[in-house]
Amino acid sequence: MAKQRQVFVCRECGSESVSWAGQCPQCNGWATIEEAAIPKARVARGTESPIRPLHEFDAAGAVPVPTGLDEVDRVLGGGLVPASVSLLGGEPGIGKSTLTLQMAMSVAASGGSVILVTGEEAPSQVAARAGRLGAIPDSLSVVDATDVDVICAAIESERPQLAIIDSIQTLRCPEIDSAPGSVTQVRAGANRLVEVAKRTGASVVLIGHVTKDGNLAGPRLLEHVVDTVLSFTGDRHHDLRFLRTAKHRFGPTSEVGVFEMVATGLEAVADPSVRFLADRQAGTPGSVVVATVDNQRPVLVEVQALAAPHGDRPPRLHSQGLVANRVELVSAVLRRRGGIDLWGWEVFTSAAGGADVREPGGDLGLALAVASSLLNRAVGPDTVVVGEVGLAGEVRSVAQLERRLQESFRLGFRRAVVPSSAPEGPTGLDLVRVSSLSDALRALGLEAEVPEAFAA
Numbered sequence: 001m002a003k004q005r006q007v008f009v010c011r012e013c014g015s016e017s018v019s020w021a022g023q024c025p026q027c028n029g030w031a032t033i034e035e036a037a038i039p040k041a042r043v044a045r046g047t048e049s050p051i052r053p054l055h056e057f058d059a060a061g062a063v064p065v066p067t068g069l070d071e072v073d074r075v076l077g078g079g080l081v082p083a084s085v086s087l088l089g090g091e092p093g094i095g096k097s098t099l100t101l102q103m104a105m106s107v108a109a110s111g112g113s114v115i116l117v118t119g120e121e122a123p124s125q126v127a128a129r130a131g132r133l134g135a136i137p138d139s140l141s142v143v144d145a146t147d148v149d150v151i152c153a154a155i156e157s158e159r160p161q162l163a164i165i166d167s168i169q170t171l172r173c174p175e176i177d178s179a180p181g182s183v184t185q186v187r188a189g190a191n192r193l194v195e196v197a198k199r200t201g202a203s204v205v206l207i208g209h210v211t212k213d214g215n216l217a218g219p220r221l222l223e224h225v226v227d228t229v230l231s232f233t234g235d236r237h238h239d240l241r242f243l244r245t246a247k248h249r250f251g252p253t254s255e256v257g258v259f260e261m262v263a264t265g266l267e268a269v270a271d272p273s274v275r276f277l278a279d280r281q282a283g284t285p286g287s288v289v290v291a292t293v294d295n296q297r298p299v300l301v302e303v304q305a306l307a308a309p310h311g312d313r314p315p316r317l318h319s320q321g322l323v324a325n326r327v328e329l330v331s332a333v334l335r336r337r338g339g340i341d342l343w344g345w346e347v348f349t350s351a352a353g354g355a356d357v358r359e360p361g362g363d364l365g366l367a368l369a370v371a372s373s374l375l376n377r378a379v380g381p382d383t384v385v386v387g388e389v390g391l392a393g394e395v396r397s398v399a400q401l402e403r404r405l406q407e408s409f410r411l412g413f414r415r416a417v418v419p420s421s422a423p424e425g426p427t428g429l430d431l432v433r434v435s436s437l438s439d440a441l442r443a444l445g446l447e448a449e450v451p452e453a454f455a456a
């Protein structure tokens, strides 16, 4: 049984304390303090009870409000949730300010009030960029400040639908001594903005810079504080940009938004597979189309390999848009299980068109691309490949196979090399089921003599 809680009350003046004393600290009376049980209701509620039934709260308040940018809304599961804080992280120069300005202009154009805090750029620079993007709506305002007190006061008084802070690294809490961008400043600034978002109902978007390893003060240390973490990535040498959710309290983290940076800002790429395959030279040795997924979105990507002789030396491997470790793993398996020895070859591999293949479903296609280049034999132009390659040379199943096959068929592919356990594909897509890398090499006419010493 729970122990009853006690309180000590002075019978003269009625003051309460948590411990007994011989003299009342309020009225100075001697031996007036007595022990008393706390009435249950007081323990639980007090006068202003913080406890309220959950059903009293308005669930409509947590419904996402569209920004009007379709790719952004899809990634966010509908839009920005009122009173939420999102963190948009990305490398310097990748397009964070452009993307958020487009969001701001879109929300403002549909009548929502928006505050843009431009600690990083002069308002005139922001105006110039906005002018490049389109007509500037009246309800889009600028706060040229870095002082958190000033920013919070502006949000409190304006109560905007959306407030964008560009960037979290420029914020300064006056009561903290350290420089803007330091861990203490960034964390304190973000906490203040979380409070003001919850109080005013504004959706707040914080912009944060990250380096390639993601460890600059900012985004990493704020992941627990904010509701949503968005990453904006891309290859600086290509115009494609990818928006993904790393954490999302109000929606899926399985979407990816694809954009292209053009002179007038970021344009949505509604069909990334078409974009990635646009310049493909079908029928070239070393080129294989793989059916990958980015989060849960199926995307077809051309994986290319080029093997060039470089003397009697160990193989050298290079990769771009592919995970270097997987390229090494696949090359080792090719050698030991597929009889394709890379000794004396320098092999360049890449995901064409600025694509980024991070998941193992691209392994088999990569292995076949390397073999195809080395043997100088092309893979059929209407063939797509999917599957993970294990160390034993086995071809393993991967997630979302059905969606990958549907996407392949939609884009005109008629033959798919798939793991043996793959489900049926769409009618008209011929499935070539393989259980090992050597099966796949044989099926595509890429088999080489397996030296006895390496035979599996």
Ligand SMILES: Nc1ncnc2c1ncn2[C@@H]1O[C@H](COP(=O)(O)OP(=O)(O)OP(=O)(O)O)[C@@H](O)[C@H]1O
Pocket (backbone or CB within 6 Å): 090, 091, 092, 093, 094, 095, 096, 097, 098, 099, 120, 132, 209, 261, 262, 263, 264
């Ligand atoms: N006039 C222009 N025409 C075409 N593209 C432009 C123009 N101005 C800027 N850009 C593109 O926008 C990119 C910079 O975008 P943006 O300023 O939004 O990036 P950011 O991530 O906010 O950068 P920072 O980290 O410096 O704040 C440039 O790299 C360039 O590709």
Ligand SMILES: [Mg+2]
Pocket (backbone or CB within 6 Å): 096, 097, 098, 120, 166
């Ligand atoms: Mg910027």
